[in-house]
Amino acid sequence: MTAPVFPDVDRADSALALVTPLYVGTPAIQRAVADAVLAEWTAAPRPEGLLSQSCYVSTCGENVWTYEQWTGLDAYRASGRMYEQPATLRGLGADGADIERSAPIAFHRYRSNLYDTTGVPTRIVAPTFDVDGRAAQRGIIDALLDGPLVEATPGLLSAHFHYSLDGSRVLNYAEFTDDEAHLVFLADPTAMGSTQLTNDMPGVRGIGGKRYVLHGTVGAAPLAG
Secondary structure, three states, rough: OOOOOOOOOOOOOOOOOEEEEEOOOOHHHHHHHHHHHHHHHHOOOOOEEEEEEEEEEEEOOEEEEEEEEOOOHHHHHOOOOHHHOOOOEOOOOOHOOEEEOOOOOEEEEEEEOOOHHHOOOEEEEEEEEOOOOOOHHHHHHHHHHHHHOOOOOOEEEEEEEEEEEOOOOOEEEEEEHHHHHHHHHHHHHHHHHHHHHHHHHEEEEEEEEEEEEEEEOOOOOOOOO
């Protein structure tokens, strides 16, 4: 089976990213939910402006996480999808209970640091920050990318920072070569400095993030080499 293609997160034609986190509880349910999401995407007509859809599963076996790229908010609005009720994945929870998908969170990619454009990602980590408004959003991103994250530990390929359109969240879509590269990062002063900077910045609260494997994609173009 061909490995799924990771999305090109910093592609120039993408001005909107929709992120949907979903807690599912167990690896068996996780796989069933991820398969159902991909099947739904494949069967549905693709609206104008939808560039890619990527579905990830957490290495802990408890979560499914999706990342959609759109040309912009206008295209998403024109698709009519934002006015739909969140979809329900029927019969995939414990004892056949339904799992209700969360509404997506709309983000804009603000800045990226690309550390190694030749490496191949196999894992992403998606730490999130709870923030108080646009100034705090840009402030923490600039401080991290120009400070502790100006250079990478071995195996950290990129850090793509997004801010939510409602001013309440910051997301770092970080690509790693493998699990070990992420563990190296966590043990390095880089991670400790990032945590300390976050803790010291007013209006910013780190939520943390899990490690994910790409389960499948629809519409993603190959990464530029």
